[in-house]
Amino acid sequence: MDAVRFELIKNDEKTKASLGRLRTPHGLIETPVFMPVGTQATVKAMRPDQLKEIGAKIILSNTYHLYLRPGHEIVKAAGGLHKFMNWDGAILTDSGGFQVFSLGDLRKITEEGVSFRSHIDGSKHMFTPEKSMEVQNALGSDIMMAFDECPPYPAEREYVKRSLERTTRWLERCVKAHKNTEKQSLFGIMQGGMYKDLRKLSASQIVEFDLPGYAIGGLSVGEPKELMYEVMDYCVDYLPKNKPRYLMGVGSPDCLFEGVERGVDMFDCVLPTRVARNGLAMTSHGRISIKNAAYEKDFSKLDPECDCYTCTNYSRAYLRHLFKANEILSSMLLTNHNLYFLINLMERIRNSIKDGNFLELKREFYNKYGEF
Amino acid sequence: MDAVRFELIKNDEKTKASLGRLRTPHGLIETPVFMPVGTQATVKAMRPDQLKEIGAKIILSNTYHLYLRPGHEIVKAAGGLHKFMNWDGAILTDSGGFQVFSLGDLRKITEEGVSFRSHIDGSKHMFTPEKSMEVQNALGSDIMMAFDECPPYPAEREYVKRSLERTTRWLERCVKAHKNTEKQSLFGIMQGGMYKDLRKLSASQIVEFDLPGYAIGGLSVGEPKELMYEVMDYCVDYLPKNKPRYLMGVGSPDCLFEGVERGVDMFDCVLPTRVARNGLAMTSHGRISIKNAAYEKDFSKLDPECDCYTCTNYSRAYLRHLFKANEILSSMLLTNHNLYFLINLMERIRNSIKDGNFLELKREFYNKYGEF
Numbered sequence: 228m229d230a231v232r233f234e235l236i237k238n239d240e241k242t243k244a245s246l247g248r249l250r251t252p253h254g255l256i257e258t259p260v261f262m263p264v265g266t267q268a269t270v271k272a273m274r275p276d277q278l279k280e281i282g283a284k285i286i287l288s289n290t291y292h293l294y295l296r297p298g299h300e301i302v303k304a305a306g307g308l309h310k311f312m313n314w315d316g317a318i319l320t321d322s323g324g325f326q327v328f329s330l331g332d333l334r335k336i337t338e339e340g341v342s343f344r345s346h347i348d349g350s351k352h353m354f355t356p357e358k359s360m361e362v363q364n365a366l367g368s369d370i371m372m373a374f375d376e377c378p379p380y381p382a383e384r385e386y387v388k389r390s391l392e393r394t395t396r397w398l399e400r401c402v403k404a405h406k407n408t409e410k411q412s413l414f415g416i417m418q419g420g421m422y423k424d425l426r427k428l429s430a431s432q433i434v435e436f437d438l439p440g441y442a443i444g445g446l447s448v449g450e451p452k453e454l455m456y457e458v459m460d461y462c463v464d465y466l467p468k469n470k471p472r473y474l475m476g477v478g479s480p481d482c483l484f485e486g487v488e489r490g491v492d493m494f495d496c497v498l499p500t501r502v503a504r505n506g507l508a509m510t511s512h513g514r515i516s517i518k519n520a521a522y523e524k525d526f527s528k529l530d531p532e533c534d535c536y537t538c539t540n541y542s543r544a545y546l547r548h549l550f551k552a553n554e555i556l557s558s559m560l561l562t563n564h565n566l567y568f569l570i571n572l573m574e575r576i577r578n579s580i581k582d583g584n585f586l587e588l589k590r591e592f593y594n595k596y597g598e599f
Numbered sequence: 600m601d602a603v604r605f606e607l608i609k610n611d612e613k614t615k616a617s618l619g620r621l622r623t624p625h626g627l628i629e630t631p632v633f634m635p636v637g638t639q640a641t642v643k644a645m646r647p648d649q650l651k652e653i654g655a656k657i658i659l660s661n662t663y664h665l666y667l668r669p670g671h672e673i674v675k676a677a678g679g680l681h682k683f684m685n686w687d688g689a690i691l692t693d694s695g696g697f698q699v700f701s702l703g704d705l706r707k708i709t710e711e712g713v714s715f716r717s718h719i720d721g722s723k724h725m726f727t728p729e730k731s732m733e734v735q736n737a738l739g740s741d742i743m744m745a746f747d748e749c750p751p752y753p754a755e756r757e758y759v760k761r762s763l764e765r766t767t768r769w770l771e772r773c774v775k776a777h778k779n780t781e782k783q784s785l786f787g788i789m790q791g792g793m794y795k796d797l798r799k800l801s802a803s804q805i806v807e808f809d810l811p812g813y814a815i816g817g818l819s820v821g822e823p824k825e826l827m828y829e830v831m832d833y834c835v836d837y838l839p840k841n842k843p844r845y846l847m848g849v850g851s852p853d854c855l856f857e858g859v860e861r862g863v864d865m866f867d868c869v870l871p872t873r874v875a876r877n878g879l880a881m882t883s884h885g886r887i888s889i890k891n892a893a894y895e896k897d898f899s900k901l902d903p904e905c906d907c908y909t910c911t912n913y914s915r916a917y918l919r920h921l922f923k924a925n926e927i928l929s930s931m932l933l934t935n936h937n938l939y940f941l942i943n944l945m946e947r948i949r950n951s952i953k954d955g956n957f958l959e960l961k962r963e964f965y966n967k968y969g970e971f
Contacts, residue, residue, distance in 0.1 A: 267920075267921075267924045267926055268917070268920065268921075269921060269926050269928045271926065271927055271928070272927040272928065272931075273928070274908075274928065274931065274932075275912075276908075292924075296920065296923060296924055297895070297916065297919075297920040297923070301895065301896060301916060301920075304896060304898070305898050305914060305916060305917065306898075311914070311916075311917055312917065313912040313913055313917075523669070523673065524673060524676060526676070526677050526678075536646075536648075540647075540685040541685055542677060542683070544669065544673060544677060544683075545640070545677065545683055545684065545685075547669075548639070548640065548668065548669040548673075549639075549640075549641060551668060551669075552639045552664075552668055554639055554641050554643065555643055555644040555927055555930055555931070556641045556643070556644065556645070556646065558927055559644075559646065559927070559931070560646075
């Protein structure tokens with residue numbers, strides 16, 4: 228029996244949207260779900276009790292960062308990542324692949340794996356499928372991601388094909404190397420760039436492993452949004468409906484709607500937390516840059532339709548003051564709001580699928596939000 | 600009737616320590632009390648609900664900073680500082696005097712007041728006793744401090760004498776200018792440097808105004824600790840016992856004990872919050888620099904005798920990781936601990952006065968804490 232099990236609850240009649248339940252060793256998660264990112268064993272500027280308060284059930288953490296600092300052995304000695312960071316909800320860890328590929332000149336890819344230099348101190352390291360599994364087993368995440376290669380955009384068809392086939396061979400090695408199947412589940416990752424037939428090829432190869440979940444990798448890597456939606460659309464169809472389908476690294480409000488409409492069950496993105504630290508808030512009426520002079524004497528709520536801690540207790544004028552004064556509380560309150568906004572939006576999306584009015588909610592939301 | 604009223608509950612038999620109660624428009628405060636500092640309308644890295652959680656009843660905020668940013672008129676338009684920052688406990692504001700004197704070359708003192716340039720944008724401003732009252736009335740703090748001059752250390756006797764007499768004249772102007780006596784109380788500030796007779800002179804002048812509380816200013820300005828304790832000792836005696844006596848800007852654990860022993864009722868200090876952001880924790884067994892390599896694999900509590908949120912849920916290894924990774928949560932958790940540590944220490948001090956064993960607690964604490 229897989230550590231993580233998915234149950235399909237309802238298919239929307241007018242779209243490919245669906246409701247599901249993901250059972251993990253750390254709680255039941257209703258899908259579609261948005262996962263906040265906690266790169267370095269903390270969702271930036273949030274205490275775990277606050278994450279609970281805003282309804283987060285699962286967070287993502289990064290293997291590359293934790294491997295380098297504090298080191299997976301230390302996290303393991305602490306009793307695993309959940310205990311180390313005091314988070315008893317579910318955790319998904321990425322494979323480290325995406326981060327090491329992003330290092331550019333600092334890394335080299337071979338069939339064996341990827342050798343790279345640390346962005347912190349320049350020290351030499353190597354990630355292989357086996358190493359990624361070892362690290363993720365040490366971290367003890369509920370969902371582990373396979374070690375894959377995410378090609379850049381644009382990329383030559385021939386390169387993408389060779390790369391996805393290597394990703395499949397790496398998946399086979401991941402499956403063999405995974406040592407803790409009772410408590411941790413491994414998800415495979417489909418690649419194939421923006422080539423439809425290659426996406427199909429990748430999917431057909433990875434579903435052979437009958438894994439408890441699959442991700443769509445290699446999107447939101449610089450391609451136009453329309454192209455992303457087009458690729459997303461057929462990618463989902465190549466993956467089994469009775470397994471969760473996770474769109475990696477995507478999480479702006481419009482992407483959530485478009486992804487859900489195309490059948491995506493899981494999302495993660497640094498966007499809400501990162502922009503919060505830059506003074507940007509997502510609201511029901513669009514994005515707000517809190518440093519704007521217009522908010523100097525604006526004593527209204529950040530988002531008039533939001534009932535998060537930030538919107539309940541503070542005015543735009545106060546939030547602007549905190550940001551201008553470079554106060555830590557600015558990051559704390561805006562992060563809290565942005566995460567709540569997306570988590571709450573996902574709940575409304577789930578309810579709309581339940582009630583059969585997903586497209587109505589989408590239309591209403593888009594009308595109010597304006598430009599994305 | 601004064602907005603803030605003090606009641607003396609018990610005098611310690613062996614020392615000048617005493618228990619009291621301070622009634623404010625925003626709650627009852629048991630003394631001796633430690634006040635966390637919230638310079639820019641926020642105690643750095645703390646949400647107000649967390650301040651409540653750790654037992655804070657009164658915080659200090661800075662008139663100079665709020666006057667410059669966001670501006671006292673904006674705070675007033677927001678409904679006052681309590682509402683602006685979402686803090687329904689008591690607030691004490693300083694007069695802005697100390698900050699403008701600290702500007703060095705950027706300020707000039709006359710009988711009228713102090714002209715200065717903003718540290719933010721270099722703009723020209725003038726603080727007078729009347730202006731300080733106007734700003735503090737706009738902020739709406741429960742306790743306002745008189746506009747005084749705090750001479751540097753060391754300072755010539757003649758200068759200190761002229762300065763304290765001007766401070767008395769400024770106090771008279773403050774009393775006249777204070778427009779909201781029903782909801783805000785004005786405390787006077789004793790000066791006089793390290794000169795015993797001048798301290799006595801200053802005290803005798805300011806107590807003439809029969810104010811609801813008095814502060815000892817001009818200590819902890821660079822003088823040796825022994826000298827500070829000596830001056831503190833006689834300063835307290837020159838102030839009435841039935842009014843709260845507030846030692847400004849002092850708050851290391853040893854200073855709290857020494858101050859309480861000499862009869863001080865109120866303290867404030869940026870120390871616990873500032874050092875927290877630099878990775879320093881105050882614990883029952885002394886100060887800990889969390890970045891120390893010794894804590895890399897130390898999975899024990901930050902302070903084994905502490906039951907704050909940080910100590911209950913996290914290990915030293917995790918806190919070290921957060922600090923090394925430059926995570927905001929590091930400042931949040933260490934600030935939470937340090938403030939709890941001092942607030943909890945004050946509660947233990949009050950209980951020891953109640954139980955008649957203050958000196959025993961002091962001895963026990965000093966033995967464990969080691970070097971201050």
